[in-house]
Amino acid sequence: MRSTLMAHALVVGAGIAGEALAVTLARDGWRVTVVEVAPELRTGGQTVDLRGDSRQVLVDLGLIDEVLAHLVPQRGIAWIRADGSRMAEMPVEAFGGRGLISSEELLRSDLARVLHGAAGAAGVEYRFADTVEQLTDTAEGVEVRFRSGPVEVFDVVVGADGSHSRTRSLRFGPESAYRKPLGLAHAWFTLREGPGTPPLDGWALSYNEPGRRGLTARPGHPGQQEIGMTFAASTVPRAHDARLAVLDDAFHGAGWRAAEFLAAARTAPDLALDTYDQIHIDRGWSDGRVVLVGDAAWCASPLSGLGTALGLRGAAELAEALRRHGVSAEPTAERIRAAFSSFEQVMRPRAAAAQKLLPGRVRMVAPKTRWGIRANAVVMRVVQAPAFLRVVRFLAGGRGHGDGAGPEPSHAERSRQAG
Template sequence: MKTVLISGAGVAGSALAHWLHRHGIAVTVVERAPGLRPGGQAVDIRGVALDVIERMGLLDHVRAHRTRMRGMSVLDGDGKEIHRSTETTFSSGRLANDDIELLRDDLLRILHQQACADVEFVFGDRITALDQDEDAVRVAFEHGRPRTFDLVVGADGLHSAVRRLAFGPEEQFTRHLGMHLAIFSADNFLALDDWQLWLRDGEAGYGIYPVRDNRELRITFGFAGEPLPAGHRDADRHKQFVAERMATLRWETPKLLKALWEAPDFYFDAMTQVHMDRWSNGRTVLLGDAGYCASPLSGQGTSLALVGAHVLADALRRADGDHRAAFARYDERMRPFVELNQALATENPGGPAAEASVEHAKNAIALDG
């Protein structure tokens, strides 16, 4: 194969673009957003995913952008501290280990800079149709002219358009975990100094931590409930939905809700996993959240994306043009790793998975297997 189209310029898509180019394949990445998506929570690179970053030559760069939390406080509904730790945080686990926590947008910028000189990135467009046969995939775009590629990779997230076009409606493959998550940025009006705060009261709560040398906050709201009907992607509607569910909380909640409405970035979704019997259909294959979203509750979505990109690219390299053999090898190698990491999200409902479970799951694959 000579040409590959990747849908999605997130962590999975950008990492795969790097590896495919390194293996001599011409890569185009199409992203519906007008540029790299800003905001998002702090993400973790753990275990085998650190080996992937090292092989990309980015380990020192990534380490330079890691968060530097000193610990956390757990608060009751009135904001009174009921527990504190200088050894672990809920966002990253044990502080004294080799894992790296950094902001999603920092990681995305690093990966994009690594790939952009050698890869065609098309922002502000999206795939609208796929027509594949034994020889190629003909792709229609919302704005650009139709083009033909040897393979198409859906790395376009939980609500993947490629998955819908190649496999069917989203509802066939998603499993709601009973929670919602909203993430947004604000000024550091709490004057936090490399310290996290976590408050929970009933089935709702939030986590707050400073970033950017303590100049900003990243705020995460979480609450239980059924998801909104499919297709409701309006940000104002989502903000209203979140505000209504969080309004009963006390302490600094009014200030946090004000920050929600003023946030320059905002992410919201139901906590959902994707479970599929197969990740490929003809010349189309899924990567990362599009094929096996573990949800932020697992803490392993970023690592799954990075490892999946390496394993898929390596399988294509070894297959010498036989995409069927490559996709089969990719599935065979990744599926046990995916299942272990997805299980982290449901091991301890309402709390993090056991440290031993995370340690096992994050190392449960060999890159050169």
């Protein structure tokens, strides 16, 4: 039976979308429990920017100043040769600040920590090193069996557990039914600088080898660089040693800093490896009292550059829909269904727009031939010419960071404007 008169939400996943939703629901009077399979908040990860939806949602949460204190200095991105010389570069000022790199970027882990702190202050309960094992509908709500053993009933269950969502698998079926692989895999980790480490001076550096292999080094915390290693693959192993073997095989003999990165990956505590995928769920993002948000519902892949913006906006819209339908005061099945339907009506056009990657985006990240690598550098120089700006904006087709991605202002945006 339900242990409290307060509406009780279970959020599965302590990522960006899950943490943002937990903050908002707790402030709205919900009892919120977050369950996270990792033993603690995840460290490392890519940098995320604060353009469009990301910034506005954080402003609405009252967290923007704290987030801005964690910015990583950024000057732009440069495409380089094996000797480090530059073929092309795109400063943060390109396209009026709407280029590939923003002047306002921070590590994903820093953003997650800010949201986590706000959620804790709002009274959110956390359970790390645990996850859901079974979801069963009852007359009172959703009966959840946790891996650690307990069985509890919640009014709402939110799957915010990423593109490989366990919540989605339990309720909507196997990942294979919704996964669209893009043909690339990506490893990322933090490299600690030593006396001989080449400095970045605020620039993200991108190097490509024929055969769809790419290396990137981006500014991180002082004394650290965030490393990315991209290669052709549609699946990756789960075991740590097997992952290292895959990286060794993919980048054996590669130039620039490949040998240095391979050695650093072996001792990096935050090494992660995953495929670039999209998630398409045509049947809808909710089932009864269970709903998906963020990458679990609509992963557009890191190649979209919109994962954080969509996760934050999705959390805001879901909370607003639950608020507008009075679910916290009266968590009936009918009110919950209406709220979930309203949430999806707003977010699906935004997610669909983000999933429409720019033409050639996958090839641009990892060209197949030397000619393709050179052509990519030429394109990066040419598109920044004033005469091409209108063409680039047309090709982008509204795939901005939430600003203009939807056909009309969202419910959360209207509420903010009305307030």
